[in-house]
Amino acid sequence: MFIKNQRTIKNKVSCFGIGLHSGGFVNMSLLPAPIDNGISFRRISTNKSVIGEIKAEYDLVSTTFLGTSLTSRDGKMKIATVEHLMAALWGCGIDNMIVEVDSDELPIMDGSSDHFVFMIESAGIVEQNAGRRFIEVLRKVDISEEGAHASISPNNDFSVQMDIAFNDQIINKQSCSFFANTNSFKIELSKARTFGFLKDVEHLKQRGLIKGGSLDNAIVIGENKVLNNNGLRYQDEFVRHKVLDSIGDLYLCGARIMGHFHGVKSGHTLNNKLLHKLLCDKSAWRMVQYNDHALAS
Ligand SMILES: [Zn+2]
Numbered sequence: 001m002f003i004k005n006q007r008t009i010k011n012k013v014s015c016f017g018i019g020l021h022s023g024g025f026v027n028m029s030l031l032p033a034p035i036d037n038g039i040s041f042r043r044i045s046t047n048k049s050v051i052g053e054i055k056a057e058y059d060l061v062s063t064t065f066l067g068t069s070l071t072s073r074d075g076k077m078k079i080a081t082v083e084h085l086m087a088a089l090w091g092c093g094i095d096n097m098i099v100e101v102d103s104d105e106l107p108i109m110d111g112s113s114d115h116f117v118f119m120i121e122s123a124g125i126v127e128q129n130a131g132r133r134f135i136e137v138l139r140k141v142d143i144s145e146e147g148a149h150a151s152i153s154p155n156n157d158f159s160v161q162m163d164i165a166f167n168d169q170i171i172n173k174q175s176c177s178f179f180a181n182t183n184s185f186k187i188e189l190s191k192a193r194t195f196g197f198l199k200d201v202e203h204l205k206q207r208g209l210i211k212g213g214s215l216d217n218a219i220v221i222g223e224n225k226v227l228n229n230n231g232l233r234y235q236d237e238f239v240r241h242k243v244l245d246s247i248g249d250l251y252l253c254g255a256r257i258m259g260h261f262h263g264v265k266s267g268h269t270l271n272n273k274l275l276h277k278l279l280c281d282k283s284a285w286r287m288v289q290y291n292d293h294a295l296a297s
């Protein structure tokens with residue numbers, strides 16, 4: 001189904017969970033937003049006073065280590081780990097929404113987009129009286145770095161191919177293709193969890209990082225086995241999560257992309273660099289609004 005109009009959610013919906021980095025509790029609410037608002041993060045204090053807002057924009061991405069973080073232009077406000085929610089918003093076809101959060105990171109939930117999709121569907125989705133905007137890729141843009149590669153090329157819909165290769169027996173080499181017009185984000189990607197190796201987890205925790213990380217919010221790989229009790233949710237869950245991550249990262253361009261993304265060992269850093277390279281080059285894309293096809297790039 002091709003959705004022509006912008007969409008938001010019908011009702012406010014809230015959850016709480018823990019922050020991956022702080023290990024502390026985080027309250028998060030999703031609220032409807034007006035036409036052309038896009039996705040914005042409203043940082044509130046624990047007593048609910050508003051501290052400020054950050055738009056979900058690619059050029060506000062400040063950190064891409066262990067997740068994608070946004071920092072306000074004045075440098076005073078940060079929201080970490082936005083990619084799994086951004087992927088859920090793309091997957092549910094949400095154009096406009098306010099995300100209210102009382103911490104500087106979003107709750108990690110189970111390490112996938114599953115809970116966020118559930119929240120959005122529970123809130124209800126409404127169409128708004130304005131055409132949806134797309135970024136149409138007009139020519140191929142690519143970037144390579146340290147053995148990783150990412151490209152985006154013209155396509156009449158959005159699609160992703162991801163290839164990953166790890167030097168271990170559990171992940172090894174995996175590839176996944178996702179086509180927006182024929183595949184279901186909810187069924188095929190939304191439940192794929194983030195992952196890590198036990199040896200890295202211990203090292204990161206010693207450095208005071210990922211204090212909230214556990215088997216409840218990540219797949220953890222030990223000596224040639226998955227340590228989570230119930231194993232994997234998809235046989236190729238690792239590469240599916242990398243597709244989910246890339247969709248969340250790419251949705252920070254502010255509109256749905258019409259183009260084909262191909263990542264080879266690509267992660268948050270390269271995904272964001274690709275967006276910068278694409279959007280800096282005005283000859284490589286144009287903004288299209290559904291209905292009038294009036295172009296404003
Ligand atoms: Zn992720």
